[in-house]
Amino acid sequence: MKKIVSLLLILVMAAAMFTGCGKETYELALVTDLGTINDKSFNQGAWEGLKQYADENKITYKYYQPAAADTASYVDTIGLAITGGAKVVVCPGYKFEPAVYECQTKYPDVKFVLLDGTPHTEDYTVYEIKDNVYSIFYAEQQAGFLAGYAAVKDGMTKLGFMGGMAVPAVKRFGYGFAQGAEQAAKELGLAAGSIELKYHYTGAFVADPAIETMSSAWYQSGTEVIFGCGGAVGNSVMAAAEKDGMKVIGVDVDQSSESTTVITSAMKMLSISVYDALTDYYAGTFPGGQSVTLDVTVDGVGLPMDSSKFTTFTQADYDAAYANLVNGTYAPVNDSAADEVTGLTLEYVTVDFIE
Amino acid sequence: MNTVYFLVQQTMLFTIPLLIVALGGMFSERSGVVNIALEGIMTMGAFTSILFVKFTEGFMSGQLQLLLAIIVAGATGMLFSMLHAFASINMKADQTISGTALNMFAPAFAIFVARQVQANHVQQIDFENTFRIVKVPGLSSIPFIGKLFFSNVYLTTYIGFAILIISAFVLYKTRFGLRLRACGEHPQAADSLGINVYKIRYSGVMISGMLGGIGGLVFILPISTNFNATVSGYGFLALAVLIFGQWKPARILTAALFFGFMNTIAAAYSGIPFLASMHIPSYFYKMVPYIATLIVLTFTSKKSQAPKASGIPYDKGMR
Missing domain, CATH: 3.40.50.2300 (Response regulator)
Known part of the structure; x- marks a missing residue:
């Protein structure tokens, strides 16, 4: 049985x-x-x-x-x-x-x-x-460009860039950030060298008291916003910003939910690119066999203006800057232009490269 | 002057966790068990306590929540370290291997469990930091001292110093401390006098586990907005502090302060005009504590204060 x-x-x-x-x-x-x-x-x-x-x-x-x-x-x-x-x-x-x-x-x-x-x-x-x-x-340099441009247009003159490892994607973000600040300063008619940019690669993508301390030291010395570019590095920057009541720019995706100190994020528009690729597939025009770099012309990168916390930088300002990137008036160079950020030609931005 | 206050406050972020964890290591090693699992223990302590903070968010905040989190961290560390104690005391396993195993296990476990228990299934545990004390009421208005030690602090800073004082007292002024030290130097002699070496060594490892766990929480709280299953190698750094401090509480404090201060300078110099104008690369400051450790070891290795029986499993038959 x-x-x-x-x-x-x-x-x-x-x-x-x-x-x-x-x-x-x-x-x-x-x-x-x-x-x-x-x-x-x-x-x-x-x-x-x-x-x-x-x-x-x-x-x-x-x-x-x-x-x-x-x-x-x-x-x-x-x-x-x-x-x-x-x-x-x-x-x-x-x-x-x-x-x-x-x-x-x-x-x-x-x-x-x-x-x-x-x-x-x-x-x-x-x-x-x-x-x-x-x-x-x-095109990370364009995302970084928009972030730097928006920060300076929003009235900030002392910026920081806290990168993870100096890999090409992080460098492109950083170079774009510097060039965006440069462009905005030029348009605002500021004096040459009036934008201060502290620039550092931490060498890893982890949170560390050293990053919190460095961010905090920058904030104490007057830095108004730091672009935290590299995974958990950003979280240490946010911890410092929360302490000092300062601002952070996030990276890759909209990080505004991670800390109230995040005023905007230099985003890669992943969902749009997937959506577009699928549309192409079902239209019978799948763009296979090629490697493309998505940029502003196809909404590949940008800032999440809905969740951004700017004081004076408006949607209209953003749209204008975006249009200028699309039509090539603004053409930020990528990491192949210079080995180090100090190699960029910048007139309005003084880069303080910290080893 | 503000720079001085700032540097002291930041130094505490490095020093306090290093101090607590190195003191933990001291208890283990002075009882005769090498504990290189400190990194893993820190990770586990930070993991459970941050998880606790996350789950009690909303109906609890501030110092009470922090105290409870510290208890959670300490208990976790203690429990976790018992694995090491069992392997190295009962099973007489190689203590380095057992420690390494714990170090490898901890982050994997933290990631796995975080994914299972969190509603959004991510490995990072976000937490809200409601623990910083901007000004200690009353004390912060004392000139100089008030700004130096009673502004922008965490309760954990004072707890760290309290642990230091208690540790020194326990180690040198109590019967337990004497027995602990005896077991680390000559367990056979201790045993011959009727001391239960296994019990003492278990206590040593468990205290180190408790302090290691607390150290993990203390480390992660002020420096991030989430916990991502790592304490970035500070457990190993604490071992260096322990050795630099020659297994003695007061010297460990000096070593932790020295390491903390040099790391703070290395990280903060770019924001301090006086130091930035000297254009010394941060690598230099970062190297100093390690070079100093090497020099100190070179000169003291002959009369090193390392517990003599540390790392050797106790075997009754060897008596």
Whole structure:
């Protein structure tokens, strides 16, 4: 009797498993980089774009979380998504570069959207992008430019830039920040050298009392706002700003929810880029096989004006500056222009580069 | 003058956690157990207590919440350190390996649990800092001293100094302290006089766990708006402070102040006109404490005050 019962149970469970797998498929998939879709960063930005497009067009969608943060796991999870019926897989972050490199040949019929990266082998020796991959970079110098421009237009003259590691993306943010301040100072007719910019790379992306102390020292010496550019580095800047009642500029995504001291954020518009890529896919014009840098001309970067806390810098000012970036009147250079920020030609901004 | 106040206030951010954790290390090592798990213990203490702060936000704030958080941190650290105690005292495992295991376990555990228990499933735990005391009522109006020690402080600064005084007292003036030191120097002799070496060593490790856990909370509170499963290597720095301080409370304080002050200068000099005008790169200031440690070790290594039996599992059969 017992045997029969257990056999029946096994059969029921097996049947349940098969029905569970079912015929349900999901056309659009997002594979997260170990974090979840609410990480206030890359995953969330990409997910919001995907969700919005799918909801508007009644397309099935799902996100998959890899078991570990390594290429093998990413490849497996992408495979899982494709078995689940995915036609487009969105991969947020440079960590997916080798995984996408592998999958682009493995799954030639599936399209991949790779944010902030381009496919290459794990050892960086071979770079190759197939027709089914759309690789997206961002013009960070324009995001930084808008932040610096807005800060100076808002009446601030003493700025700080606290970068994480001096990697290209962080440098582009910093260079743009300096050039934006320069442009605004010029338009306001300030004297040459009247904008003070303290500039430092902490060398890591972690919170540290040294960063809190440095930020606090800057604030005490008159710095009005610090651009905290590098993950948890920003949180240490915020801690100092909360103490001294000062201001912070956030990075990558809208960080206004993390601290009341955040007046604006130099954002990459992840959701818009995912949304646009999906629109192209369903219109039959998937821009595969290329690596693009999204900039202001396609709303790739910007400031979240809705949550920004400027005193005099208005939406109209922002729109004007944005238009000038789009039409090329403002053309901030990126990290290839100079090895160090001190190499930029700045007339109104005095850069105090702190090693 | 304001610069002096500022430097002293900032120095405390470095010094107090280093002091508390190094004192913790002292209790463990003087009982004969090397504790390089301090980094992991700090991480665990900070993790549970920050989680506590986050979950009690809204119906609790300020100093009471901080005190309770300190208790949570201390209890966590104590519990966590018992793993190290069990491995190195009962199992006679290599104490370095056991410590390293805890160091590797702590951040992974913190990330995993933070993701499980938080509503938004992220590894960072946001917290609201309601703990800074802008002015201690009454005391802050004392000229000079008031601004130096009673403005812009955390309750934890005073707790840190209290721990220092209690530690020195316990170590040198109580029966327990004497026994603890005996177990770290010559456990066989201590045992022959009827002292339970295992018990004493357990106490030593557990005290170090408690202080390590508290140190983790004290470290993270003033310097960030969230906890991201790391204390940035300050547990290891505390070990350096412990060695520089030659396993003695007063010297540990000196070492912690020295490390803290040099780190503060290195971080803050760019905002201080007098120091900024000298154009000495921050690397120089950052190097000084370590070079000093090396020099001190070179000159004192012959008569190093390290507890003689530290790191050696106690084996009754060796008597």
